[in-house]
Amino acid sequence: MAVHIPNAFLERMQQLLGSDYDAFRSSYDNPRYVGIRVNTLKISVSSFLRISPFELKPVPWCSTGFYVQTDLKPGKHPYYHAGLYYIQEPSAMAPVELLDVVPGEKVLDLCAAPGGKSTQIAAKLQGEGLLVTNDINAERTRALAKNMELYGVRSAVVLNEAPEHIARSFPAYFDKILIDAPCSGEGMFRKDEDMARQWEVHSTSKCTVMQHDLLNSAAVMLAPGGRIVYSTCTFAPEENEAMIARFLDQHADFELVPLPQELGFAPGRPEWLYRLNAEGGDAVFSSQAASLTAQCGRLWPHLIEGEGHFLAVLQQKSEASSAVNFEQAGRVGQGDREEWTGRAERAGQAGRYAGADSGTEAYLGTSTKPSKISKKHKGDQRGHASKGRENVVKVPVERELLECWQHFASQHVTVELPGQPLLFGSHVYLSPLPKEQLAGLKTVRPGWYVGTVKNGRFAPGHPLATALSAKEASRVLNLDKEQGEAVRYLKGETLNVSASRIECRDIQGFPKGYVLVCVDGISLGWGKWLDGMLKNEYPAGWRWT
Numbered sequence: 223m224a225v226h227i228p229n230a231f232l233e234r235m236q237q238l239l240g241s242d243y244d245a246f247r248s249s250y251d252n253p254r255y256v257g258i259r260v261n262t263l264k265i266s267v268s269s270f271l272r273i274s275p276f277e278l279k280p281v282p283w284c285s286t287g288f289y290v291q292t293d294l295k296p297g298k299h300p301y302y303h304a305g306l307y308y309i310q311e312p313s314a315m316a317p318v319e320l321l322d323v324v325p326g327e328k329v330l331d332l333c334a335a336p337g338g339k340s341t342q343i344a345a346k347l348q349g350e351g352l353l354v355t356n357d358i359n360a361e362r363t364r365a366l367a368k369n370m371e372l373y374g375v376r377s378a379v380v381l382n383e384a385p386e387h388i389a390r391s392f393p394a395y396f397d398k399i400l401i402d403a404p405c406s407g408e409g410m411f412r413k414d415e416d417m418a419r420q421w422e423v424h425s426t427s428k429c430t431v432m433q434h435d436l437l438n439s440a441a442v443m444l445a446p447g448g449r450i451v452y453s454t455c456t457f458a459p460e461e462n463e464a465m466i467a468r469f470l471d472q473h474a475d476f477e478l479v480p481l482p483q484e485l486g487f488a489p490g491r492p493e494w495l496y497r498l499n500a501e502g503g504d505a506v507f508s509s510q511a512a513s514l515t516a517q518c519g520r521l522w523p524h525l526i527e528g529e530g531h532f533l534a535v536l537q538q539k540s541e542a543s544s545a546v547n548f549e550q551a552g553r554v555g556q557g558d559r560e561e562w563t564g565r566a567e568r569a570g571q572a573g574r575y576a577g578a579d580s581g582t583e584a585y586l587g588t589s590t591k592p593s594k595i596s597k598k599h600k601g602d603q604r605g606h607a608s609k610g611r612e613n614v615v616k617v618p619v620e621r622e623l624l625e626c627w628q629h630f631a632s633q634h635v636t637v638e639l640p641g642q643p644l645l646f647g648s649h650v651y652l653s654p655l656p657k658e659q660l661a662g663l664k665t666v667r668p669g670w671y672v673g674t675v676k677n678g679r680f681a682p683g684h685p686l687a688t689a690l691s692a693k694e695a696s697r698v699l700n701l702d703k704e705q706g707e708a709v710r711y712l713k714g715e716t717l718n719v720s721a722s723r724i725e726c727r728d729i730q731g732f733p734k735g736y737v738l739v740c741v742d743g744i745s746l747g748w749g750k751w752l753d754g755m756l757k758n759e760y761p762a763g764w765r766w767t
C-alpha cells in the first residue's frame with residue numbers, strides 16, 4: 223500500500239541525506255515492522271518462548287523484544303489480555319534499554335502515554351523502587367493508567383501534570399528520567415499516516431519550544447549522577463542534535479554516553495547542525511557542543527528493521543549536582559515558588575477524590591482543574607472533604623475502611639503486599655509514596671488500586687487481580703485457552719465451573735467467593751464462585767469484542 227509522504231519532507235531529506243537518500247526513500251515501499259515485548263513482570267522470556275503462539279525473531283537492541291509477522295494479530299490472543307506482552311514498534315523499544323534501569327531505582331517517565339515505555343521501565347524495576355509516569359494530556363493518561371494495570375505494575379504513580387509542577391515537588395530526586403518527547407513524528411509516516419497529515423499542519427518550531435522546556439525540567443529533577451534519555455521519532459535536526467547541543471551548552475555537568483553502534487545505532491549528524499548554524503534562525507549552540515552530538519544515535523528505516531528514531535543518553539557527570547536549581551526549569555521562577563508553597567499547604571489540608579474504579583481518576587490535593595466527583599461516588603466520601611467545606615478526616619472511619627481491606631487480603635492473598643495503604647474516599651491504594659509527596663499534583667493513580675469498600679464489604683479492584691501471580695492468591699481457577707473458555711471469560715460470560723477445579727490455598731479448601739481467574743497460570747481478573755457457577759467480574763470496559 224502506498225504511503226502518503228509530504229513532498230516538502232522528502233525534498234529536505236534529499237538535501238540532508240545526499241547519496242543515502244534513494245535507500246531511505248525506498249524503505250517507504252516496504253511494510254512496517256510489528257513487534258511485541260515480553261512483559262517480564264508476568265513471565266520470563268524463556269518461559270514465553272516455550273508457549274509463544276507466534277514465530278519470533280529477536281530485536282537486536284532489546285533482549286525482551288521480538289518481531290512478529292505483519293499479518294498476525296497479536297492483540298487477539300488471551301495472552302495479550304493476560305498482559306504477557308506489549309505490542310510495540312521495535313525502534314520504540316530502544317530508549318528504555320539505554321536508560322539502564324535497575325531494580326530499586328526511582329524513575330520518571332515524563333511524556334509517557336499510552337505507556338509502552340513505562341511498562342518496559344516497570345518490568346526493569348521488577349517491583350522494586352518507584353516509577354512516576356506522567357503525561358500532560360488528560361485523555362491519554364487514561365490509556366496510560368489502563369496499560370499500567372493490564373501489565374500488572376504495582377509500584378507506579380500516574381500523574382497528569384505539567385513537568386515544571388512535578389519539578390517543584392521532586393527536585394534532584396530521580397535516578398533515571400526518560401523524555402520520549404512530543405515531536406513532528408517524521409519517523410512514523412510509514413506506521414501512522416495521520417502523522418504525515420499532521421506534519422503538514424504543525425511546524426517543527428512548536429515542538430522545539432516544548433522539547434527545550436522538557437529537558438530543563440528533567441535536569442532539575444535528576445538526582446546527582448543520574449541519567450536522562452531523550453528520544454524522538456523524527457529526523458529533523460532542530461528537534462534532535464540541536465536540542466542536545468543547546469542542552470550541553472547550558473548544562474556543563476552533563477556528558478553524552480556513546481551508543482553501541484554494533485546494535486544498529488548510527489551516529490548523530492553534527493554536520494547538519496553546522497548547516498543550521500550557517501542558515502541562522504533558531505539555532506543556538508556552540509560548535510564544540512555540536513560536534514559532541516556525533517555521540518547521539520539514530521535508527522534509520524533503511525539501515526535497521528524498524529522506524530526512524532533519535533536517541534541521546536545524557537549522564538550527569540559529578541556528584542555535585544546543579545540539579546537543585548529551580549531557575550534552570552525555565553518558567554519556575556521565584557514568584558512561582560511562592561505560589562507553589564501556598565498551593566502545597568492548601569492541598570495538604572484538602573485531599574480531594576474522584577472515583578477510582580478502573581478507568582476513572584483520583585486527584586489528590588488541589589489541582590488546577592476541578593476534581594471530577596462522579597455522582598455514584600459522592601455518597602462514599604464519609605469523613606472526606608465536601609465542596610466548600612474544611613476537610614475533617616474521621617480517623618475511626620478510615621481505620622474501619624482499611625480494616626475491611628486488611629481482612630480481605632488476609633482471606634484472599636497469601637503474601638504481604640508492598641506499599642502503604644492509602645484511602646481516597648472509600649477506595650484503597652497501595653502507594654510507593656507518602657500521600658503528602660503528591661499534594662498539589664494532578665494524580666490519576668497514587669499507586670496500585672486494590673479495591674473499594676462498599677457497604678462495609680471490600681470489593682477487589684481489577685488491577686489487584688492483574689498484578690497478582692497465581693501463587694499469591696488463595697483461590698485460583700485456571701482456564702483452558704484451547705477450549706475457548708478463556709475467551710468466553712474475557713467476553714464477560716458466566717462460566718460453569720466445578721468446585722474441584724478451584725485450587726484453594728490457606729483457607730481449608732473452601733472455594734466459595736472471589737477467585738483469581740488465570741490462563742496458563744497468568745492472572746486475567748476476578749470471578750466470584752458459588753455452587754458451580756463463576757460470576758464474571760471482568761470489567762465491562764476491558765472486554766474482548
Ligand SMILES: C[S@@+](CC[C@H](N)C(=O)[O-])C[C@H]1O[C@@H](n2cnc3c(N)ncnc32)[C@H](O)[C@@H]1O
Pocket residue numbers: 314332333334335336337338339340356357358359362383384385402403404405432436
Ligand atoms: C511520543 S508520545 C509518548 C509515547 C510514550 N512514551 C509511549 O512509549 O507509549 C509523546 C507524549 O508526550 C505528551 N506531551 C506533550 N507535551 C508534553 C508536556 N509538556 N509534558 C508532558 N507530556 C507531554 C503527549 O501527550 C504524548 O502522549
